[in-house]
Amino acid sequence: MTEASPARTGFYPGTFDPVTCGHMDIIERAAGLMDRLVIGVAENPDKHPLLPLEERIMCLRTDIAPLNAGRSIPITVVGFTGLVVHAARTHGAHAIIRGLRAVADFEYENQMFGMNQHMAPDIDTLFLMAREGHQYVSSRLVKEIAKLDGDISGFVPPFTRRHMLSRLRG
Numbered sequence: 001m002t003e004a005s006p007a008r009t010g011f012y013p014g015t016f017d018p019v020t021c022g023h024m025d026i027i028e029r030a031a032g033l034m035d036r037l038v039i040g041v042a043e044n045p046d047k048h049p050l051l052p053l054e055e056r057i058m059c060l061r062t063d064i065a066p067l068n069a070g071r072s073i074p075i076t077v078v079g080f081t082g083l084v085v086h087a088a089r090t091h092g093a094h095a096i097i098r099g100l101r102a103v104a105d106f107e108y109e110n111q112m113f114g115m116n117q118h119m120a121p122d123i124d125t126l127f128l129m130a131r132e133g134h135q136y137v138s139s140r141l142v143k144e145i146a147k148l149d150g151d152i153s154g155f156v157p158p159f160t161r162r163h164m165l166s167r168l169r170g
Helices: 021-033 053-068 084-090 105-118 139-147 159-170
Strands: 009-012 036-044 076-080 095-100 125-128
Touching: 009 021, 009 084, 021 036, 021 053, 021 095, 021 125, 036 053, 036 084, 053 076, 053 159, 076 084, 084 095, 095 105, 105 125, 125 139, 139 159
Parallel strands: 009 036, 009 095, 036 076, 095 125
Antiparallel strands: none
């Protein structure tokens, strides 16, 4: 990137309740493709999140800290409400980053792509497939396992795990 060229900016939206190792994999890979990556944590009260928005942002900021080491433009984490395309535009994004686990994800994400493309034709969508070890992990299942006292250490980053368990038990 030269001074005359704008930074390629990606916007990775999600509820991140909680952030999973699969999300972290997508974040790391997207950060390698973009000059600047903004992670957008959606308020989305309709999903009845376990963790409030501020705590989800805190978990992400803590868990991505090692990824920011040595980056000239750090990965940032912001909260947002409303349409993803509006939040992406607010943060100067050229692309919306979406992770896919399976074919079922693709059908939904393809619909979202079409709607977003119609509303914001200047913002593209990049789909990154989840790596094999993360294709079955979902935030919903992680929460269910944690609520039933199961071991979630292989599914979420360490800080998020500790915070989530203290929230459930506290």
